[in-house]
Amino acid sequence: MTPRSSNWCDGTPVILPSFLLCDFGNLEREVRALEAAGVRGLHLDVMDGQFVPNLTYGMPIVKGLRRLTDLPIDVHLMISSPAQYIDAFIDSGADWITFHREAVDDPRPILEQIRSRGVGAGIAINPQTPVEEIEPCLSLCDMVLVMSVQAGFGGQSFDDVALEKLERLVTLASDETLLEVDGGVNASTIQRCSQAGATLFVVGSAIFGQPDYAAAIDQLSRLAAESETV
Ligand code: DX5
Ligand code: ZN
Numbered sequence: 001m002t003p004r005s006s007n008w009c010d011g012t013p014v015i016l017p018s019f020l021l022c023d024f025g026n027l028e029r030e031v032r033a034l035e036a037a038g039v040r041g042l043h044l045d046v047m048d049g050q051f052v053p054n055l056t057y058g059m060p061i062v063k064g065l066r067r068l069t070d071l072p073i074d075v076h077l078m079i080s081s082p083a084q085y086i087d088a089f090i091d092s093g094a095d096w097i098t099f100h101r102e103a104v105d106d107p108r109p110i111l112e113q114i115r116s117r118g119v120g121a122g123i124a125i126n127p128q129t130p131v132e133e134i135e136p137c138l139s140l141c142d143m144v145l146v147m148s149v150q151a152g153f154g155g156q157s158f159d160d161v162a163l164e165k166l167e168r169l170v171t172l173a174s175d176e177t178l179l180e181v182d183g184g185v186n187a188s189t190i191q192r193c194s195q196a197g198a199t200l201f202v203v204g205s206a207i208f209g210q211p212d213y214a215a216a217i218d219q220l221s222r223l224a225a226e227s228e229t230v
Pocket of ligand 2: 043044076182202
């Protein structure tokens with residue numbers, strides 16, 4: 001566990017706001033509002049216009065956010081050649097780096113590269129990629145990110161296929177491996193994700209599309225926590 005995110009594995013749900021639908025003209029205001037709402041980390045969506053059709057941002061935004069906050073920064077790389085950029089993202093302040101299984105031939109050396117720098121290593125799978133594709137590298141993963149939408153855009157609808165995958169991963173991965181879900185997570189879907197075994201919940205539109213971030217985050221945390229005991 002990276003030092004800044006040492007409380008992510010206490011079993012309580014961690015809501016991670018996704019910096020995709022935020023106000024990029026007011027990043028500091030966004031961070032302060034999220035800190036005031038009690039978030040325990042930030043999720044940064046890096047897209048290269050190749051691995052996914054959309055293009056977002058890279059290291060400078062990670063670096064800028066790192067200067068603004070001590071919250072753990074969870075970088076989700078939706079890029080074609082992740083190995084090439086890992087060191088640069090770590091040098092910019094990432095605490096976690098997740099890249100896509102679909103983007104690489106062999107994820108193992110890249111996971112080792114990330115871990116060797118003392119940063120949490122994660123692998124992501126799109127809805128159509130089966131869990132079998134990542135089974136051989138699970139022992140090198142600190143986190144598995146199960147996409148519940150096709151990577152590339154915010155505001156899409158939740159795909160239930162993520163739930164079966166989370167359930168399988170609970171049995172396949174070690175207890176130390178964190179399970180994260182991303183895409184279409186909102187008040188109607190978060191409980192099922194929690195029941196299926198996720199503890200990290202990436203949320204874009206269900207936070208940034210709401211007038212009151214604190215109220216939205218409270219409600220999501222409560223729903224996720226309630227379902228743990230169901
Ligand atoms: C999708 C991104 C997500 C997404 C979440 O490619 O990885 O982080 O922006 O946004 P919502 O919650 O709106 O689906
Ligand atoms: Zn993401």
